[in-house]
Amino acid sequence: MSTAILTGTPVPGSPLEGDLRSLGFDVRTAPDAAAALGLLASAPAADRVALVDQRFVGHLHALRLALTDPRFPAAAVNGALTAQPEARAALTVALATVTDGTAVDRTDRAAEAPAVRTGGTGLVTEAEQPVELPLADRVSAALEADGTAVQHPELGSLVATVPDRPAAREQALAAVAAVDDEAVRLRSAVKARDGFFTTFCVSPYSRYLARWCARRGLTPNQVTTASLFTALIAAGCAATGTRGGYVAAGLLLIFSFVLDCTDGQLARYSLRYSTMGAWLDATFDRAKEYAYYAGLAIGAARGGGDDVWTLALAAMVLQSVRHFVDFSFNEANADSTAATVNGKAVVGTPTTALSSRLDSVGWTVWVRRMIVLPIGERWAMIAVLTALTTPRIVFYALLAGCAFAACYTTAGRVLRSVTRKAVRTDRAAQALADLADSGPLAELVARVVRRPARPLPGVLPLLIAVAGGTAAVTMAAFGPLDSPVLVLGALVYVVTSGIAVAHRMGGPLDWLIPPVFRATEYSTVLIFAARADVPGALPAAFGLVAAVAYHHYDTVYRIRGGAGAPPRGLVRSLGGHEGRTLLVAVLAAFSTTAFDLPPGLTVLAVVVAVIALTESIQFWVSSGAPAVHDEGETA
Secondary structure: OEEEEEEOOOOOOOOHHHHHHHOOEEEEEOOOHHHHHHHHHHOOOOOEEEEEEOOOEEOHHHHHHHHOOOOOOEEEEOOEEEEOHHHHHHHHHHHHHHHOOOOOOOHHHHHHHHHHHOOOOOOOOHHHOOOOOOHHHHHHHHHHHOOOOOEOOOOOOOOEEOOOOHHHHHHHHHHHHHOOHHHHHHHHOOOOOOOHHHHHHHHHHHHHHHHHHHHOOOOHHHHHHHHHHHHHHHHHHHOOOOHHHHHHHHHHHHHHHHHHHHHHHHHHHHOOOOHHHHHHHHHHHHHHHHHHHHHHHHHHHHHHOOOOHHHHHHHHHHHHHHHHHHHHHHHHHOOOEEEEEOOEEEOOOHHHHHHHHHHOOHHHHHHHHHHOOOHHHHHHHHHHHHHHOOHHHHHHHHHHHHHHHHHHHHHHHHHHHHHOOEEOOHHHHHHHHHHHOOOHHHHHHHHHHHHHHOOOOOOHHHHHHHHHHHHHHHHHHHOOOOOOOHHHHHHHHHHHHHHHOOOOOOOOOHHHHHHHHHHHHHHHHHHHHHHHOOOOHHHHHHHHHHHHHHHHHHHHHHHHOOOOOOOHHHHHHOOHHHHHHHHHHHHHHOOOOOOOHHHHHHHHHHHHHHHHHHHHHHHHOOOOOOOOOOOOOOO
């Protein structure tokens, strides 16, 4: 429920009350601040409440942005302020402060008001400013003065103002009429930064599909689910192994991506963000893509006896690892601070300077976005090649494109990291430690070696992690099958993993340690299954990597949403990356018959999936989950 309290001088014929009701508010009127305080106290504690000046003139969408976005505890535009239940107590205190006259006089801010009040249109001149700011503005200032964050949405060309003279009101109304509110709303439904294919081939019409869905009461979660089912049907068509099935699969995959764009645009268009939506949107993309890989592998086997499971699993491994390069780098640098020399901040790097120069040339921006093969370009490539060629060619192209993209982005980030003088915060260091996904074995090693490992210089922790990963992968690739010797590489990996995370992860290249762990674990499973050369080994390995990757993606999105990493009990129960790698090595080393490894991998995959999914679902449907949506296009 939502309650809006109208304050100030009534304006005959104003559509404000109707606008607020259309946004779902129960509208009440208060003649003065004291009455507003009484109405605020009488509103149910679970209600969102808003203070709106009755002289407000502006676009409906400006009010929508300020008063209905669920992501912010408090938000405001000129003349309108809202607070969700978690900010109600602070709002009450701020309103009481303003009511009893103890608030700081803020009339000196009048000269700053035009840009805020009109969304940058500059309609109201300083001479026309009211002597006293509207009650909502004074309460907003008091809230911020007391330490409560108040979100001020970007209005662009939208109008939001409180004129105090008839001439100013007429001018504001003319400005409202001059700007198409709905056109602005449609434009703002599209991400500000997207890939070339999404921007020019999908968003020009998917925004209208989002509006169509909104007007029929469909929710973003329903569209997200429809996108998943469409992709699963596409995977099923690919699994038929027929040319008609491949063509249908390609078309359905493109349509699934259109729906994938539509769900986010619908969320932004209608401001319907939710905890469940954050989880579904973050994980379904991976589920759709990996299910499609499996469908192609099944179709290749059925259509021509071509076994491409190794390629399908390799594509999933490569795609997941390059994502974790992105995630780790971003988390490591999200809130890092510039280092100082002689009291002056050291900012910028040659790499970032080159990047800025390239961005100044329009066409290079799109080329650089395309060569990293973001989801739009990648799915379009997969869809077209599926319809026209074979699954093997699809995977060859996908592996080549993703490998190039991974090398390009990783090289650039490594150069930035070694040339940028910055201090990593404790939050960033902890985020990297959480992304490492260390289990009880690595924790034990870390405790034993923590004192000598603490002063490890520079890139040494990363080199130790790489050495351990190389030992595990090399032994898996070249060690004697069905021999206990295979376990030696995994044991070395356990020890080096513990050493690598025993120190504070604040080094310039420590962000590469979690991706190294991901590459080692996934690649070890892939190699053991490929070398086993028995029916069912590679599909079982595919399922295991998919289950583990889900746990890792879930960790990422919790951290990015500000909810922290999964509980340590969950990580320990899943064994950590080093424990699972060791267990898979044991399964491969002690297989006694040709069919021991596939059942072992299958059981491990089911156990990981059940434990990780159960806890994840409980978290994302809980009240503690973040109501966030990813505004960047995942690579």
